[in-house]
Amino acid sequence: MYVVCLDMEGVVVPEIWIAFAEATGISELKRTTRDEPDYDKLMAYRLSILKEHSLGLKEIQEVISGIDPLPGAVEFLDKLRAETQVLILSDTFTQFAMPLIKKLKYPTLFCNSLEVAPSGEITGYKMRTADSKYSTVKALQSIGFETIAAGDSYNDLKMIKAGPAGFLFRSTEKIIKDNPEIPAFTEFDDLYNAIMDVIRKD
Numbered sequence: 749m750y751v752v753c754l755d756m757e758g759v760v761v762p763e764i765w766i767a768f769a770e771a772t773g774i775s776e777l778k779r780t781t782r783d784e785p786d787y788d789k790l791m792a793y794r795l796s797i798l799k800e801h802s803l804g805l806k807e808i809q810e811v812i813s814g815i816d817p818l819p820g821a822v823e824f825l826d827k828l829r830a831e832t833q834v835l836i837l838s839d840t841f842t843q844f845a846m847p848l849i850k851k852l853k854y855p856t857l858f859c860n861s862l863e864v865a866p867s868g869e870i871t872g873y874k875m876r877t878a879d880s881k882y883s884t885v886k887a888l889q890s891i892g893f894e895t896i897a898a899g900d901s902y903n904d905l906k907m908i909k910a911g912p913a914g915f916l917f918r919s920t921e922k923i924i925k926d927n928p929e930i931p932a933f934t935e936f937d938d939l940y941n942a943i944m945d946v947i948r949k950d
Contacts, residue, residue, distance in 0.1 A: 749833070749892070749893055749894065750832050750833065750893065750894045750895070750896055750946075750947050750950075751832070751833045751834070751835055751888050751893045751894070751895055751896075752828060752832055752833065752834045752835070752895075752896045752897070752898070752943055753835050753836075753837045753881070753884070753885055753888075753895055753896070753897040753898075753907055753911075754834065754835070754836055754837065754897070754898050754899070755836075755837065755838060755881075755898065755899030755900060755901065755904050755917075756836050756837075756838035756840060756845065756848070756857070756859075757780075757838065757840060758780075758782070758899075758900040758901065758917075758918060759818075759821075759898065759899060759900055759917050759918065760817055760818060760821040760824070760825065760836070760852060761815060761816075761817050761818060761821065761848045761851075761852070762815055762818060763780050764808070764811075764812060764815065764840065764844055765777050765778070765779075765780055765794065766778050766780065767811055767812075767815055768807075768808055768811045768812075771811045772801070772803065772807075772811075774797060774801060776793075776797050777794060777797055779793065779794075780901065781839065781901035781902055781903045781904075782900060782901045782902070782919070782920050782923070784902075785902040785903070787839060787903055791873055795870060795871075795872070798869075798870060799869070804864070804867065804868035804869045804870055805843060805862065805864050805868050805869075805870055806868050808844065808870075809843070809844070809847075812844055812847055812848065813847055815847075815848060816851060817848070817851050817852055820936045821852065821936065822851070822852060822853060823936070824936035824937075824939070824940055825852060825853065825855055826853070827940055828940060828943065829855065831944060831947065832943075832947055833893075834855055834856070835855075835856050835857075835858065835884075835888075836849075836852075836855050836856065836857045836858070836859075837858050837859075837880070837881045837884055837885075837897075837907065838857065838858070838859040839859065839860060839875075839880065839881070839903055840859050840860070841859060841860050841861055841862045841873065842859060842860070842861050842862075843861070843862050843864070844862075845857055845859055858876060858880070858884055859876065860873060860874060860875050860876050860880070861873065861874050861876075862874075879906070881897075881899075881903060881904060881906065881907040882906035882907050882910060884907070885897060885906075885907045885910045885911060886910060889910070889911070894911060894912055894950075895907070895910065895911035895912075896911055896912070896913045896914060896915075896943055896946055896947070897910070897911055897914045897915075898914065898915040898916070898917045898939060898943070899916070899917065899919075900916060900917055900918050900919040900920075900923075901919070901923070902923065904916075905923075905927065905930075908930060909930070912946070913942075913943075913946040914930060915930065915931050915932070915933060915939060915942055915943070916930050916931070916932040916933070917932070917933055917934070917939050918933075918934050919932060
């Protein structure tokens with residue numbers, strides 16, 4: 749039995765930090781896991797910028813409330829979930845993700861959580877587990893599931909490569925060039941067909 753594991757930001761919803769950067773005019777916050785492989789380094793950088801500008805969870809959630817899924821994402825998930833189990837594996841945080849998960853019709857989401865002071869300042873974060881996407885894929889495989897994964901960033905590569913099939917979706921030219929063995933797609937129909945080709949071969 750297959751479980752399809754999908755990254756969230758950049759795959760089915762826009763990048764939250766980019767949307768927040770555009771809303772605030774703070775261009776430094778446009779840096780994502782597409783640019784920085786070290787997630788802890790990236791988050792330390794983000795939190796320092798938030799502190800510098802006295803921005804907290806409330807301001808980010810206000811921006812998130814106006815974000816919609818990427819065009820075609822809901823229909824893609826509907827079609828995929830009618831055929832197989834789908835799990836959203838994300839390095840985002842529950843405090844960010846829940847409004848977006850509602851708009852996606854509540855697919856199962858595994859992500860992380862923020863540490864927030866009473867003032868609303870984001871003081872830290874708690875990862876669900878180390879190397880969470882890869883760890884989850886390996887755990888699923890250990891209990892008898894085959895995994896197919898798709899994502900767009902550096903932190904998706906290990907989960908993509910861990911299963912019998914995996915795909916890049918709307919990734920960067922550099923990531924695609926550095927990983928030529930991974931099929932890369934930009935359209936939901938093409939990704940859906942590639943996933944279903946794997947499942948139907950069994």
